[in-house]
Amino acid sequence: METDMFENFKCKVNKNISKVIVGKEDKIDKIIVAFICSGHVLLEDVPGVGKTKLAKSMAKSMNCSFSRIQFTPDLLPSDLTGIYYYNQKTQEFEFKEGPLLKQFILADEINRATPRTQSALLECMAERQVTIEGNTIKLSRPFFVIATQNPVEQFGTFPLPEAQLDRFFIKLSMGYPNSNEEIEMMNRYVDSDPFDSIEEVVSIEEIEYVQNNYDKVFVSKDIKEYILNIILKTRTHNDVELGCSPRATLNLMKASQANAAINGRDYVIPEDVKEMSVPVLSHRLILKSEISISKNLSEKIIEDILNSIKAPLEEV
Structure with missing residues (x-):
């Protein structure tokens, strides 16, 4: 096992994300650990601390497909997994894939969806596959979920049961930046969004190596x-x-x-x-x-x- 590969992987990804997210290097490292272990992350935090930016930056750093799902009470499991629909032109049923068939998923405010929809997501997290009308579709690898929930506003939410919480590899809170970090954040964003300059820094081969060899x-x-x-x-x-x-x-x-x-x-x-x-x-x-x-x-x-x-x- 080449430990240099893991160090380089962590340094490149963390440094890239830190162009967008200021002062959270230790939290980013823990998310990288979860990713290497093919686990999933639950972020419990107030709005506006950079959860979406972090997820998008990580996906972009690894050149992986990304989808953000805003969970609401009327969201259905099929809205996540996709559906088969009848195409009148071809007179055949065709599959329209849902956002869960991407590689990086941001499940925003997961506790606002009904237990049925929450279960659909958590099943995909555990089994790495979706079953639609009897057809099983394997999810892409890597498949990584960052779910968020607001710890303050609980009105109209469906708290995750303990058995479902246990499915998340780690739980983190980003927290507010300190004064110096927030000044630095304003300096970086004053002219443009640093996210626009983020580029791929690790290859699929590097991702496969770290995920397949950490257990050595x-x-x-x-x-x-x-x-x-x-x-x-x-x-x-x-x-x-x-x-x-x-x-x-x-x-x-x-x-x-x-x-x-x-x-x-x-x-x-x-x-x-x-x-x-x-x-x-x-x-x-x-x-x-x-x-x-x-x-x-x-x-x-x-x-x-x-x-x-x-x-x-x-x-x-």
Whole structure:
């Protein structure tokens, strides 16, 4: 495995996106980790912090097809997957593909669609295929979904069930830029939109390499036990009704491997696990009802668990 390939991939993509998105390099790195692991991202944030720009910039950097879907209560599953319609000229049924048959999908305000439509998207995320009138169509690779939801305005929304939240590889919040970053953002956008100058920086061969080889990163027995201890602690925590699933265990290991690779290592260290634990695990916790209204409590619980468990010594 060539760790230089992963480092170069991360640096080129992050640098390109950072021309448009100011001061979010660490968040971009985590999204790149999810992409390498063929996972999907849930962005929970207020409007206007650059979620759409980020998704479009990432797709353009990789020369991948892109579609943005605005989720609304009247959106139907067929609006996502496509339909067969009768062409009177040819007197044959033809397939009109939906936006899900692109490679990069931005599912904007996913919690505004009905559970039936949400399920159609999440099925595509899990199975990498759509079935329409008995015909199965494989989705393009890479296939990557960034879904967003507004944590503030909940009127008229359909919250994602816990089982569906578990399908997302990581959950992030972009957050507001600081004062210096916002000044820099205004400077960049004063004359033109920097997105217009974004060009492809990685090839399909590079994408296939990183997605097919990140799992060759070595994970020691001690690191595996460390990951398991974190997971087990979520299942016995006093404030948690239901802890992380075995899927979360595997996802945390994969995320740690990919994070090690983009940082130039062919082995996982405890810092990789710590760095990826909150985005991979926090949205998978089901909190007890009396304390679940506390904001960002899930993240704090994961941080407390990390502080309470002794990390193994770094091994090369």
